[in-house]
Amino acid sequence: MTKHQFSESAGPFDGQAGAGHGPSGVVDEVDPDSDANSFSRIQIKPVNDEDDTSVMITFNQSVSWFIVVLTFVASISGFMFGYDTGYISSALVSIGTDLDGKELTYGNKEIITAATSLGALISSVVAGTCADIWGRKPCIMFSNIMFVVGAVLQVSAHSFWQMAVGRLIMGFGVGIGSLISPLFIGEIAPKMIRGRLVVINSLCLTGGQLIAYGCGAGLDKVHNGWRILVGLSLIPTCIQFICFCFLPDTPRFYVMQGKLDKAAQVLARSYNNAPDELIQQKIIELNTLNRVIPGKNVAARVVNTIKELHVVPSNFRALVLACAMQGIQQFCGWNSLLYFSGTVFETVGFKNPAAVSIVVAGTNFLFTMVAFFAIDRFGRRIILLIGLPGMCVSLVLCAIAFHFMDIKFVGGGSAEIKETGFTAWGIIIILSIILYAAFYALGIGTVPWQQSELFPQEVRGVGTSYATATNWAGSLVIASCFLTMLQNITPTGTFSFFAGLSFISFLVIYFCYPELSGLELEEVQTILKDGFNIKASQRLAKKRKQQLSDLKNSAHDNELQSYNKAKPSDEIMEK
Numbered sequence: 001m002t003k004h005q006f007s008e009s010a011g012p013f014d015g016q017a018g019a020g021h022g023p024s025g026v027v028d029e030v031d032p033d034s035d036a037n038s039f040s041r042i043q044i045k046p047v048n049d050e051d052d053t054s055v056m057i058t059f060n061q062s063v064s065w066f067i068v069v070l071t072f073v074a075s076i077s078g079f080m081f082g083y084d085t086g087y088i089s090s091a092l093v094s095i096g097t098d099l100d101g102k103e104l105t106y107g108n109k110e111i112i113t114a115a116t117s118l119g120a121l122i123s124s125v126v127a128g129t130c131a132d133i134w135g136r137k138p139c140i141m142f143s144n145i146m147f148v149v150g151a152v153l154q155v156s157a158h159s160f161w162q163m164a165v166g167r168l169i170m171g172f173g174v175g176i177g178s179l180i181s182p183l184f185i186g187e188i189a190p191k192m193i194r195g196r197l198v199v200i201n202s203l204c205l206t207g208g209q210l211i212a213y214g215c216g217a218g219l220d221k222v223h224n225g226w227r228i229l230v231g232l233s234l235i236p237t238c239i240q241f242i243c244f245c246f247l248p249d250t251p252r253f254y255v256m257q258g259k260l261d262k263a264a265q266v267l268a269r270s271y272n273n274a275p276d277e278l279i280q281q282k283i284i285e286l287n288t289l290n291r292v293i294p295g296k297n298v299a300a301r302v303v304n305t306i307k308e309l310h311v312v313p314s315n316f317r318a319l320v321l322a323c324a325m326q327g328i329q330q331f332c333g334w335n336s337l338l339y340f341s342g343t344v345f346e347t348v349g350f351k352n353p354a355a356v357s358i359v360v361a362g363t364n365f366l367f368t369m370v371a372f373f374a375i376d377r378f379g380r381r382i383i384l385l386i387g388l389p390g391m392c393v394s395l396v397l398c399a400i401a402f403h404f405m406d407i408k409f410v411g412g413g414s415a416e417i418k419e420t421g422f423t424a425w426g427i428i429i430i431l432s433i434i435l436y437a438a439f440y441a442l443g444i445g446t447v448p449w450q451q452s453e454l455f456p457q458e459v460r461g462v463g464t465s466y467a468t469a470t471n472w473a474g475s476l477v478i479a480s481c482f483l484t485m486l487q488n489i490t491p492t493g494t495f496s497f498f499a500g501l502s503f504i505s506f507l508v509i510y511f512c513y514p515e516l517s518g519l520e521l522e523e524v525q526t527i528l529k530d531g532f533n534i535k536a537s538q539r540l541a542k543k544r545k546q547q548l549s550d551l552k553n554s555a556h557d558n559e560l561q562s563y564n565k566a567k568p569s570d571e572i573m574e575k
């Protein structure tokens with residue numbers, strides 16, 4: 001491996017951190033006399049500028065195994081998120097009288113379920129700041145400890161309160177992991193496949209939910225099966241902890257810390273055969289763009305970061321978008337539907353709700369896979385703009401079918417139904433829920449977790465904290481209102497409400513969500529500088545894709561191939 005030497009106390013970077021520019025600023029020539037002069041002009045200009053001369057150094061080398069390993073190890077947090085939120089529905093059924101020697105009341109069940117969301121909400125509020133202070137990796141490792149403590153408390157629980165506290169502590173881990181893992185992956189990922197790599201975390205999440213339902217169904221009749229179900233969650237979290245003992249943090253975090261040597265080492269391992277000069281230029285670029293938030297001590301810097309998040313227009317737009325996306329994800333009702341699907345399927349003739357949940361969770365997983373292939377190729381906007389109307393239509397269908405099926409919810413989650421067994425309307429409900437799951441997973445179930453790309457480095461941790469907290473707050477609100485909604489405004493009213501929200505969300509995304517696929521993280525703030533710049537973002541994303549395909553095409557040319565290997569012009573340049 002090439003050795004990159006960046007002095008942290010003396011050298012070309014001294015005084016550069018923090019001396020950068022505002023989000024809209026221009027970074028002028030970094031080193032006009034260097035050998036690598038051809039790409040030394042790093043200039044970020046507003047994307048609306050017709051004479052766009054922005055140049056971001058981008059590696060054209062193939063993605064290394066190192067990035068793949070880092071992505072999968074970080075995605076274990078996604079798996080934990082899915083598994084821990086997924087196993088509880090079957091665990092609650094099989095707990096029986098194992099806690100305090102009596103059946104759990106409906107209220108007990110609600111507390112046990114909500115404890116994890118509450119824990120996740122609390123920890124996600126602070127996790128972003130912690131990630132900026134101590135690093136992404138230590139935060140993930142801390143979440144592993146929370147998972148272990150929470151799981152051990154639950155496995156050994158003989159009282160309701162021990163179980164609830166165990167779930168709360170596990171929730172702390174879930175909240176941290178749900179925030180940090182996509183952030184970590186977003187920061188190590190090459191821009192052209194950043195979307196996909198972050199979706200791997202979502203695949204692990206939805207896969208975790210699916211596996212939890214599968215294991216739940218399998219252990220349903222086993223004595224103390226729920227303890228095994230919880231105990232199984234210890235395996236992935238321990239694996240993640242051990243792996244992270246040997247893996248580094250993200251280069252962008254190291255740059256924030258002024259540890260440029262370390263950042264260079266990670267970049268060199270991330271990009272196969274990347275020339276030394278290119279790595280150095282990239283580090284210069286990241287360091288130049290890295291703004292250190294002023295402040296006498298940590299507390300003052302945190303306060304200033306929060307201020308910057310709100311007063312800098314591009315940051316505030318990013319914040320609004322990230323929170324809106326997470327809010328939309330939750331308020332379109334998916335999680336309540338996931339919970340509710342068991343009851344619906346039971347009323348229309350299925351006797352095994354666990355199996356039914358598997359079908360819905362399986363659809364969620366499958367279409368997250370479709371999102372994986374589509375997110376960088378077609379872009380975030382397209383899949384959102386297909387997904388939301390699809391959800392809206394499925395929900396309307398569901399609402400109509402409920403109207404004709406004549407189901408009444410009478411409290412305690414139980415339903416009164418005129419006709420039981422298979423009916424045509426029942427089948428339409430099932431199909432529309434599956435259709436809804438598919439459109440949800442394709443777009444809004446997946447894209448909000450790309451949130452870290454919206455924020456510049458200096459406010460990324462705090463910004464994603466707000467957005468993740470919005471997700472967990474939304475999930476708490478919807479989960480606790482859903483049954484009341486079914487009772488008070490009927491299922492038809494409830495599903496029509498979600499359909500209406502999906503339609504409004506479609507408009508919000510159509511008018512406000514820019515296309516960020518293929519853009520460097522550092523380019524996104526220029527898009528959000530003076531508006532949402534949808535058109536400009538689409539143009540830039542298209543340009544970046546074109547550049548990549550030009551490069552790929554020219555790779556067939558032998559001469560260019562050897563040129564690519566030998567010279568630092570492996571970057572993609574826009575002149």
Ligand SMILES: O[C@H]1[C@H](O)[C@@H](O)[C@H](O)[C@@H](O)[C@H]1O
Pocket residue numbers: 085202205206209329335364445446449471475
């Ligand atoms: O992206 C995920 C995914 O869609 C899960 O299925 C859902 O349970 C979560 O709330 C959501 O954040």
